[in-house]
Each structure stands twice: as C-alpha cells, then as structure tokens.
Amino acid sequence: VNPQDHIEGTFNVTYRHRVMFERQALLEGTALADVLAPRSGGTAETLVVLDQGLVEQTPTLPALVESWFTRHSTIATLAAAPLVMPGSEDAKQGLSPVVDPVIEAIANAGLCRHSRVLAIGGGAMLDAVGLASSLAHRGIGLVRMPTTTLAQGDAGIGVKNGVNSPHRSGGKNLVGTFAVPLGVINDSTFLLTLDDTHWRGGLAESIKVALVKDSALLDTVETHAQALTNRDLDCMERVLMETAKLHLRHITDGGDPFEMELARPLDFGHWAAHELETQSNWAISHGEAVAAGMLIDLRVGEAMSLTAVGTADRIETLLRQLGFLQRPHTAAQSNNLLVGLEHFRQHLGGKLTLCMIQEPGVSIDVHEVDMKVAEAAIDTVLGGLPH
Ligand SMILES: NC(=O)c1ccc[n+]([C@@H]2O[C@H](COP(=O)([O-])OP(=O)(O)OC[C@H]3O[C@@H](n4cnc5c(N)ncnc54)[C@H](O)[C@@H]3O)[C@@H](O)[C@H]2O)c1
Numbered sequence: 001v002n003p004q005d006h007i008e009g010t011f012n013v014t015y016r017h018r019v020m021f022e023r024q025a026l027l028e029g030t031a032l033a034d035v036l037a038p039r040s041g042g043t044a045e046t047l048v049v050l051d052q053g054l055v056e057q058t059p060t061l062p063a064l065v066e067s068w069f070t071r072h073s074t075i076a077t078l079a080a081a082p083l084v085m086p087g088s089e090d091a092k093q094g095l096s097p098v099v100d101p102v103i104e105a106i107a108n109a110g111l112c113r114h115s116r117v118l119a120i121g122g123g124a125m126l127d128a129v130g131l132a133s134s135l136a137h138r139g140i141g142l143v144r145m146p147t148t149t150l151a152q153g154d155a156g157i158g159v160k161n162g163v164n165s166p167h168r169s170g171g172k173n174l175v176g177t178f179a180v181p182l183g184v185i186n187d188s189t190f191l192l193t194l195d196d197t198h199w200r201g202g203l204a205e206s207i208k209v210a211l212v213k214d215s216a217l218l219d220t221v222e223t224h225a226q227a228l229t230n231r232d233l234d235c236m237e238r239v240l241m242e243t244a245k246l247h248l249r250h251i252t253d254g255g256d257p258f259e260m261e262l263a264r265p266l267d268f269g270h271w272a273a274h275e276l277e278t279q280s281n282w283a284i285s286h287g288e289a290v291a292a293g294m295l296i297d298l299r300v301g302e303a304m305s306l307t308a309v310g311t312a313d314r315i316e317t318l319l320r321q322l323g324f325l326q327r328p329h330t331a332a333q334s335n336n337l338l339v340g341l342e343h344f345r346q347h348l349g350g351k352l353t354l355c356m357i358q359e360p361g362v363s364i365d366v367h368e369v370d371m372k373v374a375e376a377a378i379d380t381v382l383g384g385l386p387h
C-alpha cells in the first residue's frame, strides 16, 4: 500500500452538559419537560427507572412519576410502567442486577435512539442505568435525577458510568462507557429521606473538589459544618451546587472530558477509597471511603513534602466534625490497600499518576510514591478508625 493512499480526517462533536437545580421537580417544576422534549418536536417515549432504596422511603414515587407523564403527555409518554431496580452497590455487581434487565426493558418497550431513559436514584443505580442506556441502540438519551448528596454533587454530574467486574479484585467500575447525559436535574427535596451516612456522603466529594480546585468551598464547608451536620437543606443545597459547578467546569473547560490524559484530578484520594470499598465488600460507602482515602493522600503528601504541613490535620478535624471516620473499618490492612495503587495505574493505563494537594485549591501530579511512606500513612489513618 502506498503511503499516499492513506486517508484521514478530523471531526469535532459539540456536547451540551446541563445541570438544573429545582425543588419538587415532579410536582411543579419545568426542568424535566425541558430536557425530555424531543428536539425535532413530537413526544419522547420514555422508560423510567427508579432506585428501589428510594422507592422504599417514598412509596408514592411511581404514582408521582405516572401523574407527571399524564400531565405532560404532549411532550413525553411512558413507554412502560416505571421500572424499580436495586440501588446501592448491589446495582453494580456485574451486568445482571440492572444493566441486563434495563436493556431488556428498552427492547420490550420498543424504544429507539430518539427515546429517553429517565433514571431517578443514587449514584450506583445511575451508573448502572447509564451504562445500559449508553449500550442499547448504541446510545439512548439519558436524563438523570440524582437523589443522594454524592450523586447530586458528583456521580450524577460525571460523563461516565459503569459497573464493577465480579471476575477479579480491582474490578470497581471496570465495565463502563463515557456518555454525556441529556440533562441532570438536582431536586434537593429527595435528600430529606437519606440516612445520615448518605446525607453526609456527598460532602466528602465537596471537600475533595475544594482541595483540588477551590479553597473558598473548603472555607464554606468549614463555616457551615454544624448546619450541615444538623441537616440544614438550604445549606446542603448551596454546597452541592458549588460542588457540581466545579465538577461540571472541570468537564466542560478542563480540556479532557473523556479522560484521555493521565491526570485525573477528580480522583484525588480514590485509589485507596476504591480498595477500601471493594475489600470491605461494599460495607464502607463511597463517601466514607473517599474521606479516608483523601486523608491517606494528604498524609502521604505531607510526608513527601508536597503538601503544606497542617493540611491533613485541618481536613481530619473537618471530616470528624461532619461525622466521617467514625465507622468501623473492616480488616483492611495497609499491605492490602497498597495494591490499590497498582489497580489505579492499570485502570488509567500508562504510568502511575496521582493528584496530590499542595495547599487547598492547588494540586500537583506525581508519578511516584514511596511505598513505605504510603504504608505509614495508611496505618495512621486506618489506626484512627474504630475497629
Ligand atoms: N460516574 C461517576 O462519575 C461517579 C462519580 C462518583 C461516584 N460514583 C459512584 O456512585 C456510587 C455511590 O453513589 P451514592 O453515594 O449515591 O450511593 P448509592 O447509590 O449506593 O445509594 C445509597 C443508598 O441510598 C438509597 N437511596 C438513594 N436515594 C435515596 C433517597 N433519596 N432516600 C433514601 N435512600 C436513598 C439507595 O437505594 C442506596 O441504598 C458508587 O458506586 C460510586 O462509584 C460514580
């Protein structure tokens, strides 16, 4: 073959990524009609998937959804009765709990590429439904209504989804795709029924993104720590809005929306967190694990003279004030946890790249970690958790 015979071209695709904040979105809002409405007119055939844990707390939800569609029948119609699927990490144990049944429901309802999937639930269920909708017909538009603090500030904002592989350790989020949702609607009234663990969960990601990108958000969380612990909804909503904004700006303006580069600033603290979640067999929630994982990396950073002295103590105080670091951890050992560094490197490909904090709001990438230092940091942090 002649080199002149090679052909190539380049193309760009423009995405719009919308996150809307609206209380009582299923009762009196306009955001849902806005995102579901088909661009070319007509009505959007919609499959609605609900998180079972959420429905247990709000049994009227399926009826609320049905009544919304009855009132908006010129814009969107229900393709089938709302499907209730398992929430929590149970949703992400391979393809069988959620991905397969949702694809089957999409096929049974006769949905096409112009139809929509509306997922209402926590980050885990959104990840699994997002994967199913990105695979069926090579991608059906997904609308997310995240219902936990972690999902409203972080998981629901991301442009990726995925499930865990049951086949090997380190399989957290192994099977996934990148897919930009049609829209995300954050309705803070859903947060009222969360248990305390998941109420505070999203604040771990708020502190994470503040450490990486914006020290002002860290100040806000510190100033309002008591109100946040007392479940002040207005205060939580403001913090989550700021968290979501930083996350969204990272995706739209950060130059690497589909994570082609090695650097993954929003995964600060996550190598240890993913290992803690997996090794505890998901008894430790994502938020709890991220809290411990960040503290480990801050202690590593201080020991390597990368992080301003005192940062780790400051964050530990805040995390404890918010109620993190108080749940018993399981038998995770530092040498077990260290394998997380290798899993993280494999997941990213290429050489190990970790985001470390220089001072709140300022981060730096490092490619090497002294294992002895990491082990000592893990021991210090895990040693401070109840056994
Ligand atoms: N895709 C991404 O970019 C991304 C980013 C961060 C985290 N994640 C993933 O998100 C998951 C964690 O999400 P999470 O913290 O939302 O937890 P979760 O989805 O496990 O939900 C926690 C529990 O709360 C229940 N629930 C959901 N909404 C409720 C409500 N309003 N009231 C009462 N109960 C409710 C669920 O059924 C579940 O039992 C992890 O799997 C993590 O990997 C994904």
Ligand SMILES: [Zn+2]
Binding pocket: 154, 205, 270, 286, 290
């Ligand atoms: Zn996270």
